[in-house]
Amino acid sequence: MHEPVDLFTTQWRLLGGEVVLAxxxxxxxHTIEDVLAGVIDPAFPTVVGFDTGDWPKDVPWSALCETIGxxxxxxxxxxxxxxxxxxxxIVAHASVGVTGAAWAAADTGTxxxxxxxxxxxxxxxxxxxxxxxxxxxxxxxTLAEGLRAVHAQGAVPHxxxxxxxxxxxxxxxxxxxxxxxxxxxxVTVIGDW
Amino acid sequence: xxxxxHDPRPWPARRDEALHDPVLQATLRxxxxxxxxxxxxxxxxxxxxxxxxxxxxxxxxxxxxxxxPLLAQAEQQITAHGGQVFRAATPGDVGAYIKKVAQEHGVxxxxxxxxxxxxxxxxxxxxEATGFAVRETDLGEYIIQLAHExxxxxxxxxxxxxxxxxxxxxxxxVADAHDVVSDDIPGLTQFARQKLRQDFLSADMGITGGNxxxxxxxxxxxxxxxxxxxxxTTLPRILISLVGLxxxxxxxxxxxxxxxxxxxxxxxxxxxxxxxxxxxxxxxESWEGPDEWHxxxxxxxxxxxxxxxxxxxxxxxxxxxxxxxxxxxQQVGGHGxxxxxxxxxxxxxxxxxxxxxxxxxxxxxxxxxxxxxxxxCPMDIPxxxxxxxxxxxxxxxDREPAxxxxxxxxxxxxxxxxxxxxxxVQAARIAQRLALRHVGLAAGWLKTRxxxxxxxxxxxxxxxxxxxxxxxx
Numbered sequence: 001m002h003e004p005v006d007l008f009t010t011q012w013r014l015l016g017g018e019v020v021l022a023x024x025x026x027x028x029x030h031t032i033e034d035v036l037a038g039v040i041d042p043a044f045p046t047v048v049g050f051d052t053g054d055w056p057k058d059v060p061w062s063a064l065c066e067t068i069g070x071x072x073x074x075x076x077x078x079x080x081x082x083x084x085x086x087x088x089x090i091v092a093h094a095s096v097g098v099t100g101a102a103w104a105a106a107d108t109g110t111x112x113x114x115x116x117x118x119x120x121x122x123x124x125x126x127x128x129x130x131x132x133x134x135x136x137x138x139x140x141x142t143l144a145e146g147l148r149a150v151h152a153q154g155a156v157p158h159x160x161x162x163x164x165x166x167x168x169x170x171x172x173x174x175x176x177x178x179x180x181x182x183x184x185x186x187v188t189v190i191g192d193w
Numbered sequence: 194x195x196x197x198x199h200d201p202r203p204w205p206a207r208r209d210e211a212l213h214d215p216v217l218q219a220t221l222r223x224x225x226x227x228x229x230x231x232x233x234x235x236x237x238x239x240x241x242x243x244x245x246x247x248x249x250x251x252x253x254x255x256x257x258x259x260x261x262p263l264l265a266q267a268e269q270q271i272t273a274h275g276g277q278v279f280r281a282a283t284p285g286d287v288g289a290y291i292k293k294v295a296q297e298h299g300v301x302x303x304x305x306x307x308x309x310x311x312x313x314x315x316x317x318x319x320x321e322a323t324g325f326a327v328r329e330t331d332l333g334e335y336i337i338q339l340a341h342e343x344x345x346x347x348x349x350x351x352x353x354x355x356x357x358x359x360x361x362x363x364x365x366x367v368a369d370a371h372d373v374v375s376d377d378i379p380g381l382t383q384f385a386r387q388k389l390r391q392d393f394l395s396a397d398m399g400i401t402g403g404n405x406x407x408x409x410x411x412x413x414x415x416x417x418x419x420x421x422x423x424x425x426t427t428l429p430r431i432l433i434s435l436v437g438l439x440x441x442x443x444x445x446x447x448x449x450x451x452x453x454x455x456x457x458x459x460x461x462x463x464x465x466x467x468x469x470x471x472x473x474x475x476x477x478e479s480w481e482g483p484d485e486w487h488x489x490x491x492x493x494x495x496x497x498x499x500x501x502x503x504x505x506x507x508x509x510x511x512x513x514x515x516x517x518x519x520x521x522x523q524q525v526g527g528h529g530x531x532x533x534x535x536x537x538x539x540x541x542x543x544x545x546x547x548x549x550x551x552x553x554x555x556x557x558x559x560x561x562x563x564x565x566x567x568x569x570c571p572m573d574i575p576x577x578x579x580x581x582x583x584x585x586x587x588x589x590x591d592r593e594p595a596x597x598x599x600x601x602x603x604x605x606x607x608x609x610x611x612x613x614x615x616x617x618v619q620a621a622r623i624a625q626r627l628a629l630r631h632v633g634l635a636a637g638w639l640k641t642r643x644x645x646x647x648x649x650x651x652x653x654x655x656x657x658x659x660x661x662x663x664x665x666x
Contacts, residue, residue: 162468167420171333182420
């Protein structure tokens, strides 16, 4: 029993997000492959991913994406392009963006991302599906605890983004619609890696 | 340039237009009811949110009270992180500064996330007059920008339009010949997503508002549900954040207490879908964020409010809760107020920013003094008392015509005694029989209202009659 995980799962789902609890016995690669296969759009067979150093080790991303008919781009692949090219030509046409998370908060169902040399916020924003790989130990019970951690390191990162569920609007007749500008689907894969 | 734009039509014209618009009436009822219910439930199910509100309320008042050193600290922090700060006294100053930055960087296309402050200073009009293309990216703001209208609700700017009207609008304004514009709401949203995506990717400059400005760290916090502010802060190379002086909070702890309140009170969520915190432009090693970040601190009358008797109103976090509970807002919507700031909060700040001459009619006519806003306000701003204060001032400065004053005086005298009141009931009964609905004080009143008939015998008359009958028996 790990309480923050349960509460996070409940809140994240309440907001319209999806949770996959990864089991070490099945293998992280298997679980990730299943998740990607479920969300990839064959018309846009591109996955962009930015490892912040907290992803499960030894996942063969390129080979894994190939088996589901997709091409995988990481930070290294995009560095050869200009920022504008990378965004317009690759990230904007990917159907899945994969990121890690600086932390998550259970009581609000929130995932926090910091912009840094490794992390791309655009991978969490432009593709229609955002997959978050979230180590269990990064889940705080409350948003307040998570926010304190942002400041605890001294300087606040120049760009911090808190995501609480998919992009949504109720601007037309008050009816809730998911996926306005950001992703329609947000899938959090939680594991003990 | 005026301090706050206003609709020049007189209040009765704005009022009657709203009351006779069935789409507006239906949408307002649905939207305000949904948001009210959600707000009440959100706090009930989340005691931590209610506790944070108590702390946030006190700290926000403190921050407003002593804002000068805090603003200086924020300015110093932003500058230390590589950002630039400009203090704008007037709407014209805001426009001139942003135009200068845009010209220096050869900017052509500008994207914006939703910001009431930019509506206040008519930023789009100022920039477009100089030839810049400005695109609103919040779905509701996009719709009203295409329609050349003003927002009708702080949180739901296009609350007065239904799907058929929006479908027609998209067809007329942005759809290409080969575009199919759906008539259902998800389809319309997808259409806007595709159109705006092109704008996001090609923009050179982004403009956001700011929900909070943290003095300790120089952080600007922007809250949205759609994710458009994330696009605006992440993609373009130049970023401008227009922030009212009153957005200041002391430190990170104060931010933690207040950060959930706009969502809890506004839409009944614990946190909006996207919260973006900007503390500086992107460093050399970072991939995203702007190359340059400018924070424009907006005064436009705020310092004068700060130094006067209505300082508490600056604690407002623009959640919109007071609009949703207001019986006047529920009937006439945002456009009825003729100001970008509507509802009870707009009734207070519109005359304070834009002047009593133009906006005095708001506190005078658009409040029933029911106190619902006082109960709903998460910052406990005494809105009804402030409205009464402004009402007295408005009446003292610009009195009603003598004939109207005489009628009110006689009415007041008549109703100040029991007998006078009872005689007025008898008089009303006679007037009703003679169908005198269209003369005197009541004539305009009854154009858009139903007058319940005076009972053939009122309760008090019936009671007196019954007493007499029993005494006889």
